[in-house]
Amino acid sequence: MASASVESVDTYVKVTDGLGGLPKVILTSVHGSEAEIYLFGGCVTSWRVDNTDLLYVRPDAIFTGLKPISGGMPHCFPQFGPGPIQQSIVDSENVEGNHVVTLVLRDDPYSRSIWDYSFQALYKVSLDRNTLSTELKVTNTDEKPFSFSTALHTYFRASVTGASVKGLKGCKTLNKDPDPTNPVEGVEERDVVTFPGFVDCIYLDAPGELYLDNGLGDLITIKNTNWSDVVLWNPHLTIESCYKDFVCVENAKCCQQWPSHFTVFKHCNIGLE
Ligand SMILES: O=P(O)(O)OC[C@H]1O[C@@H](O)[C@H](O)[C@@H](O)[C@@H]1O
Numbered sequence: 001m002a003s004a005s006v007e008s009v010d011t012y013v014k015v016t017d018g019l020g021g022l023p024k025v026i027l028t029s030v031h032g033s034e035a036e037i038y039l040f041g042g043c044v045t046s047w048r049v050d051n052t053d054l055l056y057v058r059p060d061a062i063f064t065g066l067k068p069i070s071g072g073m074p075h076c077f078p079q080f081g082p083g084p085i086q087q088s089i090v091d092s093e094n095v096e097g098n099h100v101v102t103l104v105l106r107d108d109p110y111s112r113s114i115w116d117y118s119f120q121a122l123y124k125v126s127l128d129r130n131t132l133s134t135e136l137k138v139t140n141t142d143e144k145p146f147s148f149s150t151a152l153h154t155y156f157r158a159s160v161t162g163a164s165v166k167g168l169k170g171c172k173t174l175n176k177d178p179d180p181t182n183p184v185e186g187v188e189e190r191d192v193v194t195f196p197g198f199v200d201c202i203y204l205d206a207p208g209e210l211y212l213d214n215g216l217g218d219l220i221t222i223k224n225t226n227w228s229d230v231v232l233w234n235p236h237l238t239i240e241s242c243y244k245d246f247v248c249v250e251n252a253k254c255c256q257q258w259p260s261h262f263t264v265f266k267h268c269n270i271g272l273e
Contacts (some may be wrong), residue, residue: 012027012028012099013026013027013031016222018045018096020062020063020064020065020202022038022039024036024158025037025039027099027101027127028129029127030099030101032129033047033127033128033129034051034127035047037101037103037125038126039103041068041069042123043071043072043075044116044125047071047127047132047268048131050216053157054220055071055072055156055157056072056156057070057155058071058155058242058246060199060239068090073153074178075151076150076152077121078146079150080149083212085197086103094169099127099128101124102122102123102125103124103125104120104122104123105120105121106118106141107119117140118140119138119139119142122139130268130269130270131268131269132268133265135263135264135265136261138261138263150253151251151254152229152233152250152252154251156212156220156247156249157216158212159215159216159245160215160234160243160244160245160247161195162214163210163212163213164194165192165212165213165232165247165249166191166211167191167201167206167207168206168230169188169189171206171207171230171264172187172200172203172204173185173188173201173202173204174202175200175202177200188203195219195232195236198266199231199233200231200233200235201231201233201252202229202230202234202252204228206227208225209223209224212248215216217233219271221267224251224264225264226264227265229255230249231250232247232248233247234246
């Protein structure tokens with residue numbers, strides 16, 4: 001499923017060999033910002049504004065096409081979280097405009113072997129001066145209904161000791177620490193959520209707008225439409241080699257199973273629009 005057919009290339013969309021020889025799309029905005037997207041997994045691995053990369057790829061990420069890339073914005077679909085079905089892979093792409101790229105994932109024998117449905121998932125990535133936008137549209141092309149959960153498991157570059165997220169106060173939480181198989185229900189009381197240690201927490205019915213201070217001098221506004229939940233994750237000493245350098249702020253639909261037709265939008269903006 002890692003192969004890709006590229007239908008067009010222009011000044012703003014280039015396809016090149018990425019790490020491990022995996023095809024990578026380089027998307028450039030007329031304003032100079034740049035994004036890189038691996039077709040394997042439809043994973044945005046880099047979003048650079050003014051030469052600063054706001055996303056983070058873990059040093060232990062593997063680019064063999066055998067497992068999802070650990071970093072950037074990998075997809076969890078059709079299931080959120082560890083389980084028998086892991087993240088799926090985008091298998092072709094087509095270019096819609098100067099700096100908008102649309103990837104498509106359709107069922108194939110591999111996906112059928114783990115999730116026996118016919119579907120189409122379109123994933124659009126666009127870039128403006130200060131904004132990286134994504135749209136994920138899942139359509140049931142089967143004769144039988146299905147449901148799924150999903151997430152954009154987004155790794156932001158950060159200094160974990162200075163990083164914080166605003167906007168989650170009052171949300172119901174499912175805290176996966178200490179036991180991910182038995183999350184503890186609660187309510188977020190803090191205006192500003194920080195990452196002082198291991199963090200793995202689901203926020204239910206989270207608002208459409210959050211503010212991430214990455215602790216490196218950048219304030220990133222994360223807006224969404226239709227993604228209902230948010231996950232904050234930092235592995236702390238369980239990934240000692242790099243936990244200080246990122247935080248995950250993930251948009252998700254993780255606790256309900258969603259119906260067959262589904263469109264969600266996520267916009268990450270640095271600075272003011
Ligand atoms: O698959 P990755 O990139 O190693 O991330 C795993 C983590 O992803 C997070 O989304 C989950 O909330 C954690 O429970 C999980 O450990």
